[in-house]
Amino acid sequence: MNKHKIGISDIGVHIPTPRMDLEYLIRERVASDPKLARHMDRAVSTTGQKAIRFPNLWEDTATMAAQATHNVLSRKTDGELSGLRYLVAGTETTVDHSKPVSAYVQGMLQRAGMEVPSSLSSYQVQHACAGGTLSLIGVASMLATSRRDSEFGVVMASDIARYHAASTAEITQGAGAVSLLVEQAPKLIELDLGTVGYCSQDVDDFFRPLGSSIAQVKGRYSMEVYQQNFESAFQDYCERNGEGPREMLDSTDMFVLHAPFRNMPEIAMRKLLGLHLGMSIEEADAFLAERGFFSGVDPIAQIGNTYSASMYLFLAFLLRERYEIMGESLVGKRVLLASYGSGNTMVVMGGTVAPSAPQVIESWDLDQIFASARQSTMDDYLIYTAGPYADSEYAKLLSSIRVPTEAFYLSGVRQDGYREYNFAADARDWLPEREASVDLRRPVPILG
């Protein structure tokens, strides 16, 4: 086992501002199609979702990744930035078939004035919602192999979850990005790279065919294989640690699972705790509550499905609450991370809260995620679901809105299909600010 410590030093987050309240959405949907009522109610009760966030018109996977990375790298000095050695994106909503999101992000950060070096490795990893975690393990392992003190990596998990609208899957949409600073002697979570547990199968629970902007999902089946794979990868993880499942569960202080919706981690944990510790649902919930679990998943109900980013949002919220409750004694506590990717793969990995974690957590302002929310009207939302737009339409839409300063944005799509990104510095010559809901309503003929 590798005794050298490598892991996560910080987490940057970007959640787009538009927010659709699900009660409102369902009321509108049911008004046009009353038959939907029963299905929608059941979907809400299964998932525990209350709202979803969706991208602004000018945002995509690449801009969100850049924004989260800009947040996390702003805490580094220019001199330190020269040590950036790995810039890797995990996503299942790529913006090009060949060029990775990481390459666009590198350019965007440079255009925003950051001294990102060219002496780095840049690529993208795909396996549904596990892309971020798989990138993290790869980058951490490469840092362990080359082991130079000043070098570090950035792993981005950025995604947009789009489903057929109107449908029950619609309420499990979402969008957002996290950016993980990966370092030696990490300041937040030390990862146990030597004992990662895996389980992968060739299944069709979820996929997105070429040419389709919406994903296909077999909801119930996907929940089932998530749980099966969690159990198998957890067993694999226990074997590699040389411990039984019971000891492993007892000695874990925090459980953090992939959270496509608020209730999924709870459903999976109840099953695992029932199986190995013989717990009833109530006992399992008490066990989880004692470990702050619900403070990690409750915020997901307000954000929606961020695919590869979701587990890291869960982690950030949980760490914040645990620090509030435990203070400095949070240091040294054991975390279990379970990252699921449909199609499928499950990664179960252990970690330990690092000595500097309190200072890192104190530097976060996670409430900003909710404070930044802008309530969306149905019109706004329909403009989103009618997208993504063809190049010329996009140009027309963009010309009538104002991108906020300090925002990365898709400034246009060239005739040959190349995507051009920019950073809205103060000097940008935007139209006067108006409410996007007003600006966007008119020019879209598609909706009629």
Add this chain to the structure above:
Amino acid sequence: MNKHKIGISDIGVHIPTPRMDLEYLIRERVASDPKLARHMDRAVSTTGQKAIRFPNLWEDTATMAAQATHNVLSRKTDGELSGLRYLVAGTETTVDHSKPVSAYVQGMLQRAGMEVPSSLSSYQVQHACAGGTLSLIGVASMLATSRRDSEFGVVMASDIARYHAASTAEITQGAGAVSLLVEQAPKLIELDLGTVGYCSQDVDDFFRPLGSSIAQVKGRYSMEVYQQNFESAFQDYCERNGEGPREMLDSTDMFVLHAPFRNMPEIAMRKLLGLHLGMSIEEADAFLAERGFFSGVDPIAQIGNTYSASMYLFLAFLLRERYEIMGESLVGKRVLLASYGSGNTMVVMGGTVAPSAPQVIESWDLDQIFASARQSTMDDYLIYTAGPYADSEYAKLLSSIRVPTEAFYLSGVRQDGYREYNFAADARDWLPEREASVDLRRPVPILG
């Protein structure tokens, strides 16, 4: 620096059988459009290409990766297969936006009767033609971190290079896959994971927009940035080795570069050798010839652009020739690998020929690549370039042809867009074998 040896133990190859002779293709193209003659001639002279290979109707990135992996894993016992821990695909021609090629391959191998375990990590890596190399470094580093003797990885590099036809880019098409067996105490090439050199930039030399099956390339510009990045990543590599460029070049026995076409590695090496060793073109060519360089690139002229697989084809051909020339003294020789991905990134990595390399090389039958070629008519080729086909059309086309036994194939695309793959065992109820060129000619209305 990590002293533990990890690297490549074997290389499996799959090149699809259809072969288009470029002299023939250009004659046909020029017959319909005489203005093309000058451009086509120049393109052939720049690239050095003589033929391209393209996929059979039933083949795609996933089937080619499965075929190459089946080849390489057939040499393992069922017991050994349980140690397969990482199954990773590098590609820029994905078959789904969410589910990785590796998951489809896992299922295909299992359906072909291979005891591939579920206790493995499976994902896909994207950065243009460097995806395979980036996967290799990640998998090798993870093996170094977890370090269990019985465990190994498989890295697949599988791609289909499609460009606008008719155009000069057309002659740099190609298709194929390699599958690298990645192990501790490797049998073929020991990799220097601690001293990899990198250079990445945000450039638009090559990309493939969403929804497009053909890539966009700025040919001349891409050649330029390839060379710039090669020089920078080579410098980075030298610094990490603590050696000057001159010593590094002098002490390298084999140079293996990304080969999108036959002449590209030669163009890049001439420049590097001129810069650091002050060599003229003639001197550079003599230096390279002495090191068997041309025996590695010449076969590429007959195969075409296999994107992420091309550097490993180059490596295999070069190793075979070097072994023929040097025999056992090949062991311990130094290799420099330079893998380029447009968009862009360059990876320069060192390696050493392992003690068991002679036995591995002797087990190869690389001539089979050429012996398997089936000369394509213009009609065949036009059926290929008119693809990929919609689901129903594909079903119609597939019903009238015979997939060879032992071949992995796309057996159909479901109404929901899910791709279904299979393995043609002897029992498969195929139509009697006929020439594909005859069978395929009629049912395609698109061509008219």
